[in-house]
Amino acid sequence: MNVQLAVLKFIDDGIHFFFVPALDIVGYGQSESEAETSFGLSLEEFIEYTLQKNTYQSELQELGWSFSDQQLNPPTLDYLIAVREDVKEIVQNKEFNKIHHTVFLPSIN
Numbered sequence: 076m077n078v079q080l081a082v083l084k085f086i087d088d089g090i091h092f093f094f095v096p097a098l099d100i101v102g103y104g105q106s107e108s109e110a111e112t113s114f115g116l117s118l119e120e121f122i123e124y125t126l127q128k129n130t131y132q133s134e135l136q137e138l139g140w141s142f143s144d145q146q147l148n149p150p151t152l153d154y155l156i157a158v159r160e161d162v163k164e165i166v167q168n169k170e171f172n173k174i175h176h177t178v179f180l181p182s183i184n
Contacts, residue, residue, distance in 0.1 A: 076182045081152045083162075084110070085171035095176070096162045097149040099138055118178060132183050142183050 083094045084107065093102040093110040100121055102114025125131040132142070139150030139158070152173070155162045165171060 076147060076180060077177050078147055078149060078180050079175045079177050080149055082174045082176045083165055083171045084174060085165065085169045087169065094165065095178075096152065096155045096159065097138065097140070098178075122181060126181065131181065135183075145182050145184075147180055147183065 080095050080097050083092075083096065085092050085094070089105075090103050091105065091107050091110040093107070093114040095101070095114065095118075098118065098121065100114060100117045102110045102112065102117055104110040104113050121134075122131070125134045135142075135147070139154060141148045152162075156166055157163075
């Protein structure tokens with residue numbers, strides 16, 4: 076299922092970052108496109124690993140996701156800022172752009 080997620084894009088020490096707090100996955104690279112590609116690879120690995128280990132749903136729950144009628148409901152960025160120091164630090168101390176990015180995630184059975 077397709078899910079829209081907040082992405083924080085920023086540059087730190089010349090490295091581009093593509094950070095999706097709702098999944099706690101970050102991609103990075105020498106350019107914005109490299110960072111986005113890196114994120115895509117990390118997302119694929121996260122999905123493959125958690126499905127293989129049968130921890131997909133529990134990992135999402137630990138990250139603040141909820142589920143209703145087989146829908147995946149990501150935590151809001153405001154919630155993540157309130158409960159996660161790493162997200163709070165980026166928002167408070169880095170120059171960043173927030174965009175929305177659609178990712179495909181397997182549904183919960």
